[in-house]
Amino acid sequence: MLATMVVLNLVLAAQAPVDLAAGTWGSAVAMPGQRAHGYLPVPGGEGDVPPLPVTVIRGAKPGPVVAVVAGVHGAEYVPILTLQRLAGRLTPEAMRGTVVLVHIANVPAFQKRTVYYGPSDWKNLNRVFPGAATGSPTERIAHVLTQEVFARADAVMDVHAGDGNEALFPYVTYFGHAPDPKVAERSRAMALAFGAPLVKPLWPDFSTPPTYSTATAVARGVPAIDVEWGGEARFPPADITRTEAGLLRVLQQLGVLAGAAPAPGKPRFVTGSESVMSPVHGLFTLDVKPGQRVKAGARLGEIRDAFGRTLAVPVAPFDGMVIYAVSTPPVSPGEPLVSLGQVADKAPTRPPEKLPRAPAVMLNHLYVVLPQDAFEALRSLEFLSRDFARVDAGLPDFKAPGATAQALYVRGQDTYVELLGPGNAFKEPVGKVGVGLSVEQAGGLSRLVMPMRMALGGAPGQERTTWTFEGKGKVPWYDVLYRKSSTPDADLSLWVSEYVPGFFQALYPDRAWDAHDVGRRAFLGPLFQPERLLRNVERVSLELSPERTATFIRELVALGYQQSAPPGDVFVLQGGGVQWHVREAARPRGLLEVGFSLTRVKNGPLVYEPGPGAKLEFSKDRPEARWVTGLP
Known part of the structure; x- marks a missing residue:
């Protein structure tokens, strides 16, 4: 018996010890085999x-x-x-x-x-x-x-x-x-x-x-x-x-299993991809399916609100294949709707080039037509032109407005506000609001035609605007896209533009200019006066008719703006450095309020109210201000 145990112990000692840790994951412990x-x-x-x-x-x-x-x-x-x-x-x-x-x-x-x-x-x-x-x-x-x-x-x-x-x-x-x-x-x-x-x-x-x-x-x-x-x-x-x-x-x-089963067929390779994100809260209906090939600008689906009103019509940013897509209704801002890929027979050997994207669309300026008493109150407010901002009468000389002027251009660094009186040269009615957006990249406007078409349900209008300079004749000023309508918009017009660089050479002949610069500062830079308070428009509050609210939201969403607050009576959109607050009303008042960023915190009086519709309020501890229009 003793001899048998000695032999057994010698055999066990000769075997390699079992590494229990190698087979242990939590409470699962596996020995070899x-x-x-x-x-x-x-x-x-x-x-x-x-x-x-x-x-x-x-x-x-x-x-x-x-x-x-x-x-x-x-x-x-x-x-x-x-x-x-x-x-x-x-x-x-x-x-x-x-x-x-x-x-x-x-x-x-x-x-x-x-x-x-x-x-x-x-x-x-x-x-x-x-x-x-x-x-x-x-x-x-x-x-x-x-x-x-x-x-x-x-x-x-x-x-x-x-x-x-x-x-x-x-x-x-x-x-x-x-x-x-x-x-x-x-x-x-x-x-x-x-x-x-x-x-x-x-x-x-x-x-x-x-x-x-x-x-x-x-x-x-x-x-x-x-x-x-x-x-x-x-x-x-x-x-x-x-x-x-x-x-x-x-x-x-990997050698864990014996054999080498061949892969079924030859794969294709994604050489570049991008996800189309939801810009809003809503209910999404998908129009495409995984594996489907789509062309740039193709409709991918539609997002509606809880009441069935169309908020957004996402489109394909490039030719590609649908890799995956959201197939149930609930969507939220910043979440993917559809992933598109560019596909080839050979595997790429380096990272893909950046895929074409729609250009950023920025607020350029907005205008509002004020009642005569409100317009005169602002025109006579000395603080407005002395301390708040540069105020001029517009092209071509940017002269100070006269005592009978019906237009005041209040200039910031990247944006400006155009205040119009009822006798304005454009014959726009009191209460009318105009929103001018613009692109900062040369050639960017052309990439917005398809998103605008989808949002509006038809081709947008396209025009080139010129300005006549003395001694130079007509000079191209900007190209523009806008919503075509059989009847003029009663409460709000929106357009998106791209400057023609040659215009700046004609406007500022003594300044160096870049043949590819279409940015807002190419226009406003020489006019900006940082010693004054106004820097930019950063918030706009509007009250529009139900019909115009719906189309305005669709236009902004198509141009890259994103809902930044949960659904409610006020629809909040963010983009291009500006936040939009939009509410609907049967009898809309148009522009309710404009929020400004300032070059510094204001000292001295914080409220200026020279007349109805002319109230300026300043924060006491932040470089911010707001103009409450008080329009009836």
Whole structure:
């Protein structure tokens, strides 16, 4: 008996010790050739985050550690069900290395059925990596995945689908560059092995810590890919089968499984992409579908408010293919509606050039026609021209207005206000408001024709305006787009313009000028007087008819302005350095208030009210002022 025990001990001593830590993830502990289920705890709170369900499948032979993650977004069900199937499909005896399956990474979002965000902190898990050990629930999940999963893996696959509100064309992503080029190349090989019909290289900036899951892994020297298959909270068996087959092909490519199953068909590559974002709160109706090819300017859908009024008609910014799209009605400002990609047969070898974007549309000026008593009160207010701003009578000489003038041009640095009396030369009626917007990039106006067409339901008017200079004749001044109507707008006109640079040469012959400069400061720069108070218009409050409210909002949204407050009686839009407050009324009063930014905080009197409709109020501690029109 003693001899037998001695021999047994010698045999055991000769065997290599089993590394229990290598097969341990939370409570899941797998010996070589075993499968184990368990949970990975998320510490740092008082049980506010449930542990993450994991399966560890440890091969009989040593090899790479591959982490496969699902459920980063709680309503992406195809990945979750795929890993459920994969956990039983993999045979430890036939494997090399270890496969760690994180079945549901975002358990709180899964349990509460939220899309994009965690239910308690309203953070997107795939935007908060590498996370924080003592952060919010979502940040702590990211920290656990980073430290306990990615840091211990030799390769990572993060499996997604379109979220519960998204329809999606299947694709896989990899990183076209990385701090370690070998990691980028291995990621590319994984992506091609998966066998998705579309492959999308990503080119993140690794100079700062990335916030996406797989980018975080790559930054730490671990090759990684994202898989996108399925969507809309559905889980057809075919999608699960195809996703599982792709994961198995990658495991073969990594050497975990024997064999080398060929990818099904030749993929196409996304060479550049951009998401069209929602500018407003509302209900979205999608007009396109994933995989569809669209032309630049094509209508992608329509956003209406709760009452059925059209707020926005998003259009394609370039020719491309629909990669994914929101397919359920609720949308909010700044969230994606449709992702478009430019597609080619060959993989790109460098980051894409910046795709063409619609130009920024800025407030240039606004005008209002005042009643005679209000206009005269402002015209006679000495403070207005002495301290508040440069005030002139307009082109071509910018002379001081005379005692009988019916137009006052109040100039700031980038914007100005045109105050008109009832006897104005344009024959505009009292109460009429005009909003002049402009682009700052040469050629930008032409890129606004299609968005305006979609917003207005027809082609916008297009004209070139000239100015006649003495001794020079007619000189092109600006090109303009505007809403064509069978009847003139009774309460508000809006147009967007682009200066013709040659106009500035004629206007300021003694100044150097840039043949490509169409900016507002090319016009206002020589007139701006920083020793006075006014810098710019920064807020405009309007009351319009219901019909004009609807078209005005559509026009601003088409020109790039975004809703910046929840829906209510006042519609708030932000863009181009200006905030718009718009309300509707059966008997609209037009311009209610204008807010100004100032060059400094004003000293002395804070209120000037020389007459009705002529009230100027100044902040006592901020460089701000407002003009309350008091129009009846």
